[in-house]
Amino acid sequence: MSASLPTLGELLRNLRNREGWTLKQMSDKSGIPVSTLSKVEHDRLTLTYDKLVQVSQRLGLRMSELFAEKGEEAPSTVTARRSIGKFDEAVRVETPNYDYYYLCTELRRKRMIPVITKIRAKSSQEFGDLVRHVGEEFVFVLDGTIVVNTEFYDPVVLTKGQSIYIDSTMGHAYLAAEGCDEAEVLGVMSSAEDELLHSLMSIHEEQRNAA
Numbered sequence: 550m551s552a553s554l555p556t557l558g559e560l561l562r563n564l565r566n567r568e569g570w571t572l573k574q575m576s577d578k579s580g581i582p583v584s585t586l587s588k589v590e591h592d593r594l595t596l597t598y599d600k601l602v603q604v605s606q607r608l609g610l611r612m613s614e615l616f617a618e619k620g621e622e623a624p625s626t627v628t629a630r631r632s633i634g635k636f637d638e639a640v641r642v643e644t645p646n647y648d649y650y651y652l653c654t655e656l657r658r659k660r661m662i663p664v665i666t667k668i669r670a671k672s673s674q675e676f677g678d679l680v681r682h683v684g685e686e687f688v689f690v691l692d693g694t695i696v697v698n699t700e701f702y703d704p705v706v707l708t709k710g711q712s713i714y715i716d717s718t719m720g721h722a723y724l725a726a727e728g729c730d731e732a733e734v735l736g737v738m739s740s741a742e743d744e745l746l747h748s749l750m751s752i753h754e755e756q757r758n759a760a
Contacts (some may be wrong), residue, residue, distance in 0.1 A: 556592050556655040556656070557592075557596070557615060557655050558589050558590045558591060558592040558655065559592075560615065561575075561589060561604075562590040564608070564610075565698070570592075572586055573756050578607055579603065579607050579608055581596070581603070581604060591720070595640055595654050596640065597640060597641045598640050598641055598642040598651075601640065621754075632653035632656045633653075634652035634653045634663060636650060636665065639665070640654045645669075646669050646670035646675050646676065647666055647668060647669065647670065648667040649664055649665075649667040650664060650666070650667075651663075652664065652665065661737050661738070661739045662737070662738045663736070663737050664738070665691070665736075666723070666733070666736055666739075667731055667732070667733050668695060668724065668731065668732045668733070668734065669725055669730070669731050670729060671723075671725050671727070673698065675724075676698075676722045676724060679698065679699075679700060679720030679721055680721060681718055681719065681721070682717050682718070682738075683717065683718065684717045685714065685715065685716055685739050686715060686717045686737065686738045686739065687712060687714045687736065687739075688713050688715075688735070688736050689712040689734060689735045690710065690733075691709065691732060691735055692709055693724050693725065693726070693729045693733060694706060694725070694726035694729045694732060695707050695724060695725060695732045696722055696723075696724045696725075696726050697713055697721065697722075697724075698721065698722040699720065699721045700719045700720035700721065704727055709732070711733075717738065
């Protein structure tokens, strides 16, 4: 069986060893406390999106390096890797209209990206332009009611327990329905291309800047 792909903790530990830094030196350079770095290196803790941005900027890494392994294609043999998606350990991205919780982030070069999203935007004006990215996606409503706007179809209302599967290259938007202050959905984005996560992170930055 081929070796498993490196986790975020392994990536940071290998970088530190390559540069000859102690945990304290890496903490000073990254702005992340020593105790936190130690837990991340031992895969007992993940980092929030804001902290990942901070690490990438201070250590000169690309965000894609912290999420997805570049290089050779993923092996076709069984790798037997797995990840338990704990909500309180998710990588969080918070914007005025949405909160995103990325699950299983210690696994790199994933073909599926699971994320729980809390939706507060209620209008197209709040949401902005329809978003598009590579791949396909499945969204299941965990709580509340949402309106799904898509480029080529009339809006559809989904309630708790209902779901939708769409081509993500088609413009789309998820809104909280009238009378629903906040809806919660589980989404799974899938693509064979490495650029999927980069596309999603770019969308988050646009949403933050537009707020």
